[in-house]
Amino acid sequence: MKLLNQHFRFVAYALALVALLDGTSACAADSTKDKAAPLPVGFRLGEFIVKDSRPVDNEKFTLEFELYALVDPGETERFAVAFAGLEHRVRDKVLTSVRLSPVELFEEPDLAGFRRRILLRLRRAVPELAIEAVLVTDFRMLRD
Numbered sequence: 001m002k003l004l005n006q007h008f009r010f011v012a013y014a015l016a017l018v019a020l021l022d023g024t025s026a027c028a029a030d031s032t033k034d035k036a037a038p039l040p041v042g043f044r045l046g047e048f049i050v051k052d053s054r055p056v057d058n059e060k061f062t063l064e065f066e067l068y069a070l071v072d073p074g075e076t077e078r079f080a081v082a083f084a085g086l087e088h089r090v091r092d093k094v095l096t097s098v099r100l101s102p103v104e105l106f107e108e109p110d111l112a113g114f115r116r117r118i119l120l121r122l123r124r125a126v127p128e129l130a131i132e133a134v135l136v137t138d139f140r141m142l143r144d
Helices: 002-036 073-100 112-125
Strands: 041-054 059-071 131-143
Touching: 041 073, 059 073, 073 112, 112 131
Parallel strands: none
Antiparallel strands: 041 059, 059 131
16 A cells, blocks of 8 residues: 555656646746847937926926837837937927826826827827837926
8 A cells, every 4th residue: 555655646746747847848938939039129218307387277297207218129220310300309299298198197106198198199290210118217296
């Protein structure tokens, strides 16, 4: 009986080891696939300080943030050349997005709605830039 119990225990350990090795090989394949995919490149679009007054809501506030665009690695050279000529237009579209956004978007923890509005406006107004995503850093909102 002890021999049979040890045999089952051995088989159970062997099956567990095979399952574990099979899982790690799949994980290793996934991690190599992830490493092969190139990561997007970030470009600094600028530092923004926006003072906004909304008399209907009786609110005045100042927004300060830095904005970065994520671009596909294959598009970096084309983006850099195009952005050099369109920097003022991009800045204007970002400022327009900020002024048209409701205050609730600035109070979100991840600023997802705010970033989405900026991204959509930039994609529509300046399609030659091919921006994948927009990142907001050093965000600060001061109420006056």
